[in-house]
Amino acid sequence: MKSDKTQILSDKQVKQILKRLAYQVYENNFNEKELVIAGIEGRGVKVAELLCKELTEICKIKLSTTDIVLDKTNPAQKQIILSNNKISVKDKVVIVVDDVLNTGKTMLYSLIPLVNDKARKIQTLVLVDRNHISFPVKANYVGTALSTTLQEHIEVTITKGKVDVYLS
Numbered sequence: 001m002k003s004d005k006t007q008i009l010s011d012k013q014v015k016q017i018l019k020r021l022a023y024q025v026y027e028n029n030f031n032e033k034e035l036v037i038a039g040i041e042g043r044g045v046k047v048a049e050l051l052c053k054e055l056t057e058i059c060k061i062k063l064s065t066t067d068i069v070l071d072k073t074n075p076a077q078k079q080i081i082l083s084n085n086k087i088s089v090k091d092k093v094v095i096v097v098d099d100v101l102n103t104g105k106t107m108l109y110s111l112i113p114l115v116n117d118k119a120r121k122i123q124t125l126v127l128v129d130r131n132h133i134s135f136p137v138k139a140n141y142v143g144t145a146l147s148t149t150l151q152e153h154i155e156v157t158i159t160k161g162k163v164d165v166y167l168s
Contacts, residue, residue: 005155009144009165014127017143018047021125022054024141026061028123029093034062036087036094036119040110041069044098046158047127051097068096068110075109082113089119095141099156101126104137111137128154128165 009017029035035055039048045067052063066084082089094114101107107124114122125141130148148154148167155166 005166005168007164008146008154008167009128009163011162011164014143014163014165015050017127018050018054021141021143022051022058025051025095025123025125026055026059028140029061030059032061032093034064034092036064036066036089036092038066038068038082038089038094038096038110038114040096040098040106041067041083042072042099043156043158044068046163047099047125047156048095048097050161050163051095051125064092068113070106070109072106075106082117089114089117091118091120093121093123094119095123095125097125099127100154101129101137101139101142102132102154104133104135107137107139108135127156127163130154 037048037052039045055063064087066082066087069083096110123140126139127143129139129142129145131145153168157164
């Protein structure tokens with residue numbers, strides 16, 4: 001595996017992508033009174049925060065947020081929870097956000113509490129789709145899609161609101 005990193009998206013490009021994704025989310029949900037934005041713990045939460053910021057600038061839909069907490073290395077072995085237990089997803093539209101969609105396993109398991117809590121509609125959003133799907137999960141909203149080898153790694157770095165995406 002290569003040890004050097006190649007930048008594939010700069011902070012400016014990521015911000016433009018997030019703006020486009022926010023408009024797509026709004027376009028598909030403009031009649032909704034509320035959206036629940038659920039970031040998968042880790043960088044998915046950070047991407048969800050940046051998405052919320054963009055959505056707030058373009059629409060008046062009420063946004064509620066929560067984190068989906070799970071063990072990404074072994075999601076079936078531990079309970080998956082929503083961190084904000086003050087909100088209910090019942091009969092609401094939920095947008096599940098993560099930084100990278102690789103095999104689909106993390107995304108699939110993150111949907112379980114939303115289905116159990118009877119969300120009316122679930123949509124998925126990822127910054128990068130690697131196209132290595134092993135589970136029947138597809139992102140509704142994709143920032144960029146990359147065909148990578150299994151040996152390559154996509155690294156999303158988020159530091160003080162600055163987002164960069166690297167291939168290594």
